[in-house]
Amino acid sequence: MSNDDQHLQIANGQGLYELLIEVRHKDKIADPEGSTINKALAALGFDNVNKVSVGKAIRIKLTAASDDDALAQTEKMCQRLLSNPVLEDYKITILRDNAYA
């Protein structure tokens, strides 16, 4: 954990977790940004690229009692705010050892 996390009070039995949420378009939803980038890559000579998808990556730090607790909390956030179920899917990953620091 980096120095700026040290102000976080970690209560009894709670650990600090960092999670990565990837929000992506459902397959049926158009991704004009992805297809535009795909064309730009082809124009640069990267002509082996079959598909480019553009979504969002959201990193969250939170305190939780366990992996399951951290995932459950984040799942709720995705359902209520971070994704729109009509347009998007999401994937949650727990980051270990400052994987993306």
Added chain:
Amino acid sequence: MPKTVGIVVFPGTNCEFDVAEAVEKVGGKYKFIFHSQTDLTDVDSIVIAGGFAHGDYLRPGAIARFSPIIEAVEQFAQSQKAVVGICNGFQVLTEAGLLPGALQKNAGLTFLCQPTVLNVTSTNTPFTSKLKLNSKVKLYINHFSGNYTCDDQTLNELKKNDQIILTYENNPNGSTENIAGICNENRNIIGLMPHPERAISDFLDSRDGLDFFNSLIQ
């Protein structure tokens, strides 16, 4: 006694003055309601005006739907009073679950700012009652995410219940079934991407928007 339209204003809303002018032009009164307020006792209907509420961060309407005003709007709508979302307001209403479906990015990745011809497909709502069924109106669109999307089941219900109120003559943004505006099953919550408040004088090259506001203040 003229009817009062409550115009909801979020940080980033930018169409509130146009809506106010349109309401006054048809003889109604208006009141701006900031998103942190919850008191809707002295208004007869609500318009959620267009713009970029909360910067459209995350998704258009995603943050706005958790503003205190939205809970008040939900209760207001339960009493069968009219709630209209224009452009960004439509996006807020879908995010809040008050209207079905969602608005995704325009097909073609272009911001669209242009006149459009629309077919009036239902006049059985408080925002379209003064229009002529199956007539055409000219209104302006001004959006990046106006591509109406829903699953097949929702689409069937919209059709079955006559909930599609406006369709594009020439689909500019890829919307499912050319949908430009819908209402809920109870017909009092209405969302549309085009801006009737910007078509209220000959100078603006269309007065077709006035009929919408005439409907609203009846």
